[in-house]
Amino acid sequence: MTASLPARELILTSRQIQDRVEELGQQITQDYQGRRLVILGILNGAFIFAADLCRAIALDLEIDFIRVASYGTATVSSGIIRQLKEPGIDLTGKDVLLVEDIVDTGATIVWLRDHFRQYPACSVRICSLVDKKERRTVPIKVDYTGFDLDRGFLVGYGLDCAEQYRNLPAIYSLKPLTSVF
Numbered sequence: 001m002t003a004s005l006p007a008r009e010l011i012l013t014s015r016q017i018q019d020r021v022e023e024l025g026q027q028i029t030q031d032y033q034g035r036r037l038v039i040l041g042i043l044n045g046a047f048i049f050a051a052d053l054c055r056a057i058a059l060d061l062e063i064d065f066i067r068v069a070s071y072g073t074a075t076v077s078s079g080i081i082r083q084l085k086e087p088g089i090d091l092t093g094k095d096v097l098l099v100e101d102i103v104d105t106g107a108t109i110v111w112l113r114d115h116f117r118q119y120p121a122c123s124v125r126i127c128s129l130v131d132k133k134e135r136r137t138v139p140i141k142v143d144y145t146g147f148d149l150d151r152g153f154l155v156g157y158g159l160d161c162a163e164q165y166r167n168l169p170a171i172y173s174l175k176p177l178t179s180v181f
Helices: 014-031 047-056 107-117
Strands: 007-012 037-043 061-069 082-085 095-103 123-131 144-148 153-155 171-175
Touching (some): 037 047, 047 061, 047 095
Parallel strands (some): 037 061, 123 144
């Protein structure tokens, strides 16, 4: 017997996401003209968004990935942030753009922002596909936001639930399974 998949509600179509990524790319291109931009994608969730965003930015840039963990296989953050991968490129004198899939409580991105401000970079800014403020526990300004969403547990386009659903081309809200007795 196979396990039942949770019900999903479509929140953002693939077209809506791609259109917004293009708009963000144009804005970032304008803001970073003549600068040395480094995109730091935050693994695992931001890999799809970071790849699409980089192609939408009409500048020479460097890209690398970093990895931190605070969720594991749970749907609620443990509150403990662990850095699992540092950038492999020199950030000295460059503008760093942290690219995240979702800013939820804000704890992870605040930790990352503060961590990278210790580097000799010119600036550290944040770009997130989704800014979800309903569970925000720490104040944070997201410099480039794809979508402000405050509903449900989101999956797809890199967002996951226990490492599943990242490959979905659109964004969905998982609905809890209900059983009838």
